Amino acid sequence: MKTSSQNHSVEKDSFEKPILTVDVAYLSIRGGELEILTIKRDKAPHEGELALPGGYVHCDEDEDLSETARRVIAEKTQLEPDYIEQVETIASRSRDPRGWTATVLFMALVSDSKRGEDDKLGKDCQWVALGGLKRKSLAFDHGELLSKVKERLVAKSRYTSIPLYLLPKEFTLSEAQKYFEITTQSTLEKKSFRRRLLDADIIEETGEQTKTGKRKAALYRNKNDSNVHFFPRMIG
Amino acid sequence: MKTSSQNHSVEKDSFEKPILTVDVAYLSIRGGELEILTIKRDKAPHEGELALPGGYVHCDEDEDLSETARRVIAEKTQLEPDYIEQVETIASRSRDPRGWTATVLFMALVSDSKRGEDDKLGKDCQWVALGGLKRKSLAFDHGELLSKVKERLVAKSRYTSIPLYLLPKEFTLSEAQKYFEITTQSTLEKKSFRRRLLDADIIEETGEQTKTGKRKAALYRNKNDSNVHFFPRMIG
DNA sequence: TAAATAGTGTCTTTAAGACAATATCTC
DNA sequence: GAGATATTGTCTTAAAGACACTATTTA
Numbered sequence: 183m184k185t186s187s188q189n190h191s192v193e194k195d196s197f198e199k200p201i202l203t204v205d206v207a208y209l210s211i212r213g214g215e216l217e218i219l220t221i222k223r224d225k226a227p228h229e230g231e232l233a234l235p236g237g238y239v240h241c242d243e244d245e246d247l248s249e250t251a252r253r254v255i256a257e258k259t260q261l262e263p264d265y266i267e268q269v270e271t272i273a274s275r276s277r278d279p280r281g282w283t284a285t286v287l288f289m290a291l292v293s294d295s296k297r298g299e300d301d302k303l304g305k306d307c308q309w310v311a312l313g314g315l316k317r318k319s320l321a322f323d324h325g326e327l328l329s330k331v332k333e334r335l336v337a338k339s340r341y342t343s344i345p346l347y348l349l350p351k352e353f354t355l356s357e358a359q360k361y362f363e364i365t366t367q368s369t370l371e372k373k374s375f376r377r378r379l380l381d382a383d384i385i386e387e388t389g390e391q392t393k394t395g396k397r398k399a400a401l402y403r404n405k406n407d408s409n410v411h412f413f414p415r416m417i418g
Numbered sequence: 419m420k421t422s423s424q425n426h427s428v429e430k431d432s433f434e435k436p437i438l439t440v441d442v443a444y445l446s447i448r449g450g451e452l453e454i455l456t457i458k459r460d461k462a463p464h465e466g467e468l469a470l471p472g473g474y475v476h477c478d479e480d481e482d483l484s485e486t487a488r489r490v491i492a493e494k495t496q497l498e499p500d501y502i503e504q505v506e507t508i509a510s511r512s513r514d515p516r517g518w519t520a521t522v523l524f525m526a527l528v529s530d531s532k533r534g535e536d537d538k539l540g541k542d543c544q545w546v547a548l549g550g551l552k553r554k555s556l557a558f559d560h561g562e563l564l565s566k567v568k569e570r571l572v573a574k575s576r577y578t579s580i581p582l583y584l585l586p587k588e589f590t591l592s593e594a595q596k597y598f599e600i601t602t603q604s605t606l607e608k609k610s611f612r613r614r615l616l617d618a619d620i621i622e623e624t625g626e627q628t629k630t631g632k633r634k635a636a637l638y639r640n641k642n643d644s645n646v647h648f649f650p651r652m653i654g
Numbered sequence: 655t656a657a658a659t660a661g662t663g664t665c666t667t668t669a670a671g672a673c674a675a676t677a678t679c680t681c
Numbered sequence: 682g683a684g685a686t687a688t689t690g691t692c693t694t695a696a697a698g699a700c701a702c703t704a705t706t707t708a
Contacts, residue, residue, distance in 0.1 A: 199435040200477050202520055239509065241436050241518035246510045271507040271522050273475065274482045282477035284438055286507050286520075356687070373689075374670050381669085396685040397679035415651055415669060415696090592660070609662075610697050617696085632658045633706040651669090651696060 200273065201283040204250040205236035205324065207331035208263060208290040210297050210309065211348045211364055217309040218328065220320070221258060224306065227279050228321035232310065234328070236285065251288040258307050261297060263290035265347040265410075269334050277323045289331045295350035339365035340418050343384055343411035346404055352388055354399040355379065368418040375417070384411045436509065437519040440486040441472035441560065443567035444499060444526040446533050446545065447584045447600055453545040454564065456556070457494060460542065463515050464557035468546065470564070472521065487524040494543050497533060499526035501583040501646075505570050513559045525567045531586035575601035576654050579620055579647035582640055588624055590635040591615065604654035611653070620647045 208219040220232040237254040244250040251266055266288055273284035303309075310318070312332070319325055339345050345365045349358060359375050379385060386405045391398040444455040456468040473490040480486040487502060502524055509520035539545075546554070548568070555561055575581050581601040585594060595611050615621060622641045627634040 200438050200475050202436050202438050239436050239518075239520070241511070247507060247520070268506060270504060271483060273522075275477070282475075284475070284483070284522075286509075354687085371671055371673090372687090373672085373691095376688080378670075395679085395687095396681090397677090397687055399679095399687055413669090417670075590660085607698055607700090608660090609664095609699085612661080614697075631660095631706085632708090633660055633704090635660055649696095653697075 201278075201281065202239050203236050203283065203285045204239060204247060204254055204288060205234045205285045205327055206251050206255055206266075206288045206290050207234055207269075207328050208255060208292065209331070209335065209348070210292050211294055211361055212297070212309065213311070214360065214364065216312045216332075216364060218312060218315070219255075219259065219303075220308050220310050222306045222308070223321055231321040232308070232315075232318060232324075233321040234324045235307075239286075247286050248288070250286075251290065255290060259303050261292055263292050264296065265291040265344060267334075269331055272323070272327065272330075285327070287327050287330060289334055291344065291347040293347060293350055295352075298350070335365055336367055340416040341413050343382070343413070346384070349404075352390070352401045352403050354392055354401060356399060358385075358402070362417075366418045370418055378413060378417060382411050382413060384409075437514075437517065438475050439472050439519065439521045440475060440483060440490055440524060441470045441521045441563055442487050442491055442502075442524045442526050443470055443505075443564050444491060444528065445567070445571065445584070446528050447530055447597060448533070448545065449547070450596065450600065452548045452568075452600060454548060454551070455491075455495065455539075456544050456546050458542045458544070459557055467557040468544075468551075468554060468560075469557040470560045471543075475522075483522050484524070486522075487526065491526060495539050497528055499528050500532065501527040501580060503570075505567055508559070508563065508566075521563070523563050523566060525570055527580065527583040529583060529586055531588075534586075571601055572603055576652040577649050579618070579649070582620070585640075588626070588637045588639050590628055590637060592635060594621075594638070598653075602654045606654055614649060614653060618647050618649060620645075 210217050210219075219235060221235050223229050223231050223233050235254050235258045237250070237257065239247065239250045240253070244253060247268065248266060252262070255261075255263060267290075269287045269289050271284060271286045273282070275282045277283060277285075312328075315325075315328075320328065335344070339362060345362045346358070348365070349361050353361075355376050358379060359370055359372065362375065363370055384404070384406050385402040388401040388403050390401045392401060446453050446455075455471060457471050459465050459467050459469050471490050471494045473486070473493065475483065475486045476489070480489060483504065484502060487504075488498070491497075491499060503526075505523045505525050507520060507522045509518070511518045513519060513521075548564075551561075551564075556564065571580070575598060581598045582594070584601070585597050589597075591612050594615060595606055595608065598611065599606050620640070620642050621638040624637040624639050626637045628637060
């Protein structure tokens with residue numbers, strides 16, 4: 183076993199400190215498709231390209247990393263996420279031309295209705311449909327970061343209730359199914375889906391019905407506000 | 419929206435860089451109990467207390483964070499883990515008396531037989547049973563880090579095959595069950611457990627039988643070396 | 655032969671999948 | 682009433698749980 187460098191993590195030492203940042207994939211569903219909040223970079227490198235909102239960890243302001251994530255979002259839009267989750271920390275020499283960097287990647291979700299209320303984004307901010315991103319591509323390795331977040335979202339949508347965070351405050355079961363189909367990237371069976379969602383006891387009828395569409399449908403709302411439900415099995 | 423600090427993650431700036439470290443909870447099963455590799459600290463703060471192996475990210479040596487994790491383990495023992503997984507990145511002002519620090523937490527597992535071959539640890543290293551740790555307690559917030567790793571291990575042992583990484587190269591189904599019971603912290607039903615493991619097609623009979631014990635038992639070995647299997651449902 | 659552990663048979667239960675049938679709404 | 686969508690009924694299937702039973706080994 184080597185005898186050098188046996189210090190524990192935080193001994194004062196002379197190593198070059200890596201740059202630590204937080205990047206957030208902030209997702210929403212609009213027009214039947216997942217969209218992501220992008221920032222147009224105004225300086226090199228990758229000037230003019232789209233990037234995920236992100237920024238340095240501010241040791242003086244941020245108590246922890248989720249605060250950093252919330253802050254970097256708040257610097258770009260007043261639209262606060264309904265859900266936020268740390269996904270992975272990615273680091274390497276090659277991911278940024280300016281040197282060894284580490285970024286803590288977060289996934290954030292906001293409900294359709296909440297986003298509806300607020301569309302006052304800065305001019306450098308833009309919601310972009312994931313489908314359209316294939317050609318545009320993102321700055322740095324943000325395409326890969328987005329892939330990781332997508333993977334996490336698809337996986338967790340199969341056994342948790344997190345797609346509910348993307349739905350408007352009031353929704354029909356058909357809409358809920360559509361949203362789960364988008365996030366799981368699969369088509370779901372109607373009866374199974376409804377049974378599963380209702381048996382979980384996580385939504386409740388508002389008593390109201392929709393007016394639009396070919397036929398009225400019962401409206402539901404989220405019940406266990408703020409709690410992610412874990413279903414006993416996967417769907418889809 | 420604020421207009422200050424709108425830089426993307428990695429603009430050159432004057433913020434105090436936080437300290438970035440990696441800590442590893444290196445687990446093994448011995449004597450029917452989970453054990454963790456601890457390091458006795460030889461300097462302040464927390465001198466003399468037990469801590470997880472960890473260390474700075476070395477921008478010059480480490481290509482990515484899992485390399486850092488492997489390196490900090492290698493600095494303490496030649497025993498290479500059979501499995502390694504990034505768990506979470508924890509950061510805050512308060513977790514270390516010397517300032518704002520961030521640590522990327524890893525879980526590492528090593529098989530019983532591999533650990534058997536090598537017990538040449540440095541004198542500051544020691545495998546400690548998790549049960550006995552309650553009174554000793556760990557330095558810094560390493561007790562909390564360990565809790566997070568335990569939680570991850572318990573959860574993933576219910577729907578993946580990762581406890582197989584803790585078993586010796588050759589094992590009986592009863593031993594496998596015992597190991598899964600330890601990692602899931604529950605008692606399992608014999609028939610269900612065997613059916614599940616055999617149907618998954620991830621282990622195979624060696625053809626040999628045990629000699630010890632009250633009765634001979636068939637020996638099995640891992641089949642899909644290096645692949646984690648995801649079971650269709652949870653157990654326990 | 656008794657005790658203990660290994661291994662099997664099989665019925666039940668849970669929750670998802672398939673798919674048809676019915677209900678209600680709008681035009 | 683036709684077409685569309687919402688809602689329900691019910692049979693099937695996959696995989697875990699319960700639990701008793703048989704088999705093999707050692708003392």
